[in-house]
Amino acid sequence: MEQRYVGRSGLSVSRLGLGTMTWGRDTDAEDAAAQLRTFAEAGGNLIDTADVYTGGDAERLVGRLIRDTMPRSEVVISTKAVLTPAGRRPRDASRRHLLAAVDASLARLGLDYVDLWQLHTYDVEVPLEETLAALDAIVTSGRAVYAGVCDYSGWQLAAAAAAQRTVPGRVPVVAAQVEYSLLARDPEREVLPAAAHVGAGVLAWSPLGRGVLTGKYRTGIPSDSRAATPHFAEFVRPYLDERSRRVVESVTTAAEGLGVSPLSVALSWVRDQPGISSAIVGARTHAQLGAILLSEDLVLPREIREALDDVSSTE
Numbered sequence: 001m002e003q004r005y006v007g008r009s010g011l012s013v014s015r016l017g018l019g020t021m022t023w024g025r026d027t028d029a030e031d032a033a034a035q036l037r038t039f040a041e042a043g044g045n046l047i048d049t050a051d052v053y054t055g056g057d058a059e060r061l062v063g064r065l066i067r068d069t070m071p072r073s074e075v076v077i078s079t080k081a082v083l084t085p086a087g088r089r090p091r092d093a094s095r096r097h098l099l100a101a102v103d104a105s106l107a108r109l110g111l112d113y114v115d116l117w118q119l120h121t122y123d124v125e126v127p128l129e130e131t132l133a134a135l136d137a138i139v140t141s142g143r144a145v146y147a148g149v150c151d152y153s154g155w156q157l158a159a160a161a162a163a164q165r166t167v168p169g170r171v172p173v174v175a176a177q178v179e180y181s182l183l184a185r186d187p188e189r190e191v192l193p194a195a196a197h198v199g200a201g202v203l204a205w206s207p208l209g210r211g212v213l214t215g216k217y218r219t220g221i222p223s224d225s226r227a228a229t230p231h232f233a234e235f236v237r238p239y240l241d242e243r244s245r246r247v248v249e250s251v252t253t254a255a256e257g258l259g260v261s262p263l264s265v266a267l268s269w270v271r272d273q274p275g276i277s278s279a280i281v282g283a284r285t286h287a288q289l290g291a292i293l294l295s296e297d298l299v300l301p302r303e304i305r306e307a308l309d310d311v312s313s314t315e
Contacts, residue, residue: 001043001296006201006277009174011116011146013076015271016292017046017203019282024057026229026284029065034286036065040074042293048177048203048280050080050120051105063109072111078203079105080120080150080177093123098134102143116175117144122156132163132170139171148175148200154190161198175277176200182247182266182312183209183239192275201277204270208281212239213266215252226284250311254304264295269308272299 001014018039023032036047047066049058059079066075081101084092092098102117117138119131135147149160157176164170176195178187180202187202195202208214211226217240226232227240248262255262271279283289300308 003043003045004201004277006116006146006148006203007174007195008199009146009172009201011076011174011201013046013278014044015276015278016044016267016296017048017078017278017280018044018289019205019280020047020049020058020062021053021282022058022284023049023061024054025231026226029061031286032061033065033069035283035289036069038286038289038293040070042296045074046076046078046278046280048078048205050083051101051108052083052085052120056104056108059105059108063111067110076115077109077111078116078118078148078175079109079114080118081105082120082123089125091121091123091125093119093126093131093134095130095134095137098131099137102138106143113142114144116146116148118148118150118175118177119152121151122149122153128159128163132160136171146174147171148177148203149173150177150205151179152176152191154194157191157194157200158198161194161200173198173200175203177203177205177280179206180204180273180276181207181209181270182213182251182308183244185312185314192273196275202275204273204276204279206282207267207270207279208263209239209244209247209266210236212236212244213248213251213262215248215255215262218245218248218252247308247312250308254300254308258298258301258304260298261291261294263291264298265300265304265308267292267295268298268300269305271295 003012082093161173180187221227227236251262255265
């Protein structure tokens with residue numbers, strides 16, 4: 001699998017990342033282990049998790065499987081903090097919370113450090129300077145090697161990167177993780193240009209439109225799909241509208257013409273967009289991951305890419 005640098009940093013990651021949002025709940029330990037082995041054998045190295053995924057169980061499972069499956073030096077572990085579903089408020093980017101959160105993540109992972117530590121979302125109630133100072137402390141203490149942000153708007157990303165540049169020795173923001181797919185193209189307006197300007201690599205989450213771009217929902221909601229579960233139904237629902245249906249039909253038509261799956265077409269479109277360091281896929285099963293990895297060799301013809309650009313445009 002091709003490796004790419006994350007922005008203007010020296011961090012090199014596989015152009016497909018393995019997301020773990022379902023690990024420990026919808027994806028059991030046996031299936032997760034199979035996914036990790038297959039991903040590593042394909043040349044993948046980026047494993048993305050967060051402190052809130054399945055109540056911390058995803059981090060625990062990632063840590064255990066990494067120790068059992070592959071050398072630590074061959075994997076890039078990315079995790080996040082800020083969201084506080086059981087807290088007084090839904091997010092907390094204070095220094096107090098962030099320093100405690102990174103220590104708790106390392107304990108669950110069973111690691112001394114993570115390769116990339118990200119602010120999971122922007123917290124309007126905490127001064128950005130305080131949040132970024134905590135980021136500095138986490139990296140300079142050796143608990144993380146690189147720092148990034150997740151789901152920041154364009155101006156928030158630019159403000160964070162600019163603030164870090166104003167003080168000599170500050171830790172740079174090297175990564176910006178954002179939802180990006182043929183069904184979610186809003187990042188093209190501000191986030192992608194901002195990331196290019198500040199030298200941050202983009203990590204695209206949900207590049208398959210929360211599973212909708214695979215075509216599985218064309219005739220209804222399969223009983224074994226995320227949309228059929230109580231905890232993910234509302235997550236998928238926004239992409240089961242008429243616009244999404246038109247995009248999915250175009251993706252399916254392109255896939256039929258190329259002799260590949262709709263999944264491969266949709267994933268290749270995101271993966272090869274300018275500025276994308278990695279597209280993070282959240283396979284629920286080992287079989288799904290196998291289908292995803294089949295997309296690795298697909299390069300979309302210019303005509304198909306332009307047609308998909310047109311049909312999915314939000315302008």
